[in-house]
Amino acid sequence: MDNLQPAPLRERDVTRHIAREFYKEFDQLIESDVIIVGGGPSGLVCAHDLATQGFRTLLLEQSLALGGGFWSGGYLMNKATLCEPAHEILESMGVPCKPVKDCAGMRIVDPPHATARLIASAYEAGAKVLNLTRVVDLILRGEGTLEGVVVNNTTAEMAGHDVIHVDPIALESKVVVDATGHDAVVVGLLNQRGLYQTVPGNGAMWVARSEAMVVENTREVFPNCFVTGLAVAAVDGSPRMGPAFGSMLLSGKRAADLVRHKLKGEWEWYG
Ligand code: 48H
Numbered sequence: 001m002d003n004l005q006p007a008p009l010r011e012r013d014v015t016r017h018i019a020r021e022f023y024k025e026f027d028q029l030i031e032s033d034v035i036i037v038g039g040g041p042s043g044l045v046c047a048h049d050l051a052t053q054g055f056r057t058l059l060l061e062q063s064l065a066l067g068g069g070f071w072s073g074g075y076l077m078n079k080a081t082l083c084e085p086a087h088e089i090l091e092s093m094g095v096p097c098k099p100v101k102d103c104a105g106m107r108i109v110d111p112p113h114a115t116a117r118l119i120a121s122a123y124e125a126g127a128k129v130l131n132l133t134r135v136v137d138l139i140l141r142g143e144g145t146l147e148g149v150v151v152n153n154t155t156a157e158m159a160g161h162d163v164i165h166v167d168p169i170a171l172e173s174k175v176v177v178d179a180t181g182h183d184a185v186v187v188g189l190l191n192q193r194g195l196y197q198t199v200p201g202n203g204a205m206w207v208a209r210s211e212a213m214v215v216e217n218t219r220e221v222f223p224n225c226f227v228t229g230l231a232v233a234a235v236d237g238s239p240r241m242g243p244a245f246g247s248m249l250l251s252g253k254r255a256a257d258l259v260r261h262k263l264k265g266e267w268e269w270y271g
Contacts, residue, residue: 025128028128029058029128029130031056031171031172032057032171032172032173033050033056033057033173033175033263034055034057034058034259034263035058035059035148035171035173035175035176035177036050036057036060036177037060037149037176037177037178037179037185037186038060038180038181038231039060039061039063039068039119039129039131039179040068040179040181040229041067041069041070041115041118041229041248041249041252042179042228042230042231042248042249042251043059043061043228043252044059044066044121044252045252045253046179046252046253046255046256046259047122047125047127048121048122048125048127048252048256049125049253049256049257050127050256050259050260051125051126053260054126055259055260058128058171059122059128059130060130060134060135060171061129061130061131061132061133062131062133062134062135063131063132066119066131067115067118068181069181069230070111070118070245070248071111071112071115072111074242074243078110078112079108079109079110079111080108080110080111080114080243080245081100081109081243081244082097082108082109082246082249083105083107083211083244083246083247084105084106084107085250086107086245086250087107087109089250089253090117093118094117095110095117096109109245130151132154132155133151133153134151134153134154135149135150135151135180135185135186135189136152136157136168137149137189138150138190139172140195144222145223146176146190146222146223147224148170148172149170149171149173149186150168150169150170150171151168151169151170152166152167152168174262175226175259175262176224177225177226177227177228177255177259178226178227178228178231179229179231179252179255180231181229181230181231181234182202182230182231182234183231184199184231184234184235186227186231187221187222187227187234187235190225196222199234200234200235200237201234201237202234202237202239203240204240205239205240207239207242209239210238210239210240210241211241211246211247213232213233213238214232214233214238214241215247215250215251217232217236217238218251218254219232220258220262221235224262226255226258226259227255228251228252228254228255229247229251229252
């Protein structure tokens, strides 16, 4: 690139084309095959895999930045661990996963690099993203058929309804994936509506058991509602794992696989 001279843009055009592009795309996002709530590692892998297979995939994230808790390792140290074979997911995206001498099955990654590639890969696969968008309720019809989520702008929600009263809007989908980590927000909302048991929150730390249980228990917890990542431990009360992210990636992959079966009509209800 030899020419570094910036093309002269005009203010009204900048505003106009941001608005046009946003609303043109937004119109397509009102109805999706799958809505994934939460843009942490599990949600990003799930979004990548489903979008790769051609499903209309919408990822909703309440924060400005995607990535959830994967920007750093524990205690503000920016190295994180992965259990094998989760490293294959990151390596396929170009992220080095260093083996650890004397610690079979463990890999070390740079979380900012891994997170940046997970985000880029989800986009490259065709997933659509709405950030600063908080899920605050569910669309439920009849006896409790889940048909999407109700969202609001996070900043309006943070101000509180007594300060800014803005009504939320609804986004429809065939399936909703709860990838909200510790809070298991979607399952919590089902609980508030009397449709699911109490969400106990994750149990005390036990890495090996926790990682195995998260992957194994990634599932459809309610018709059309799947749970992935740390939200699985929150829903089941199973142990936490600290800065070990392998099961987040593997769970996101498993959730995508289960959702694919569901969307292809290969089972009705996988309880
Ligand atoms: C929209 C929302 C809402 C909402 C929350 O916490 P995450 O990184 O989740 P996982 O499960 O992909 O990964 C967990 C991992 O990061 C972690 O914390 C580990 C392994 N901890 C172990 C331990 O022992 O503590 O991402 C969840 C995302 C976040 O970005 C939230 O902002 C977002 O979900 N989110 N988005 N609407 N209502 N609630």
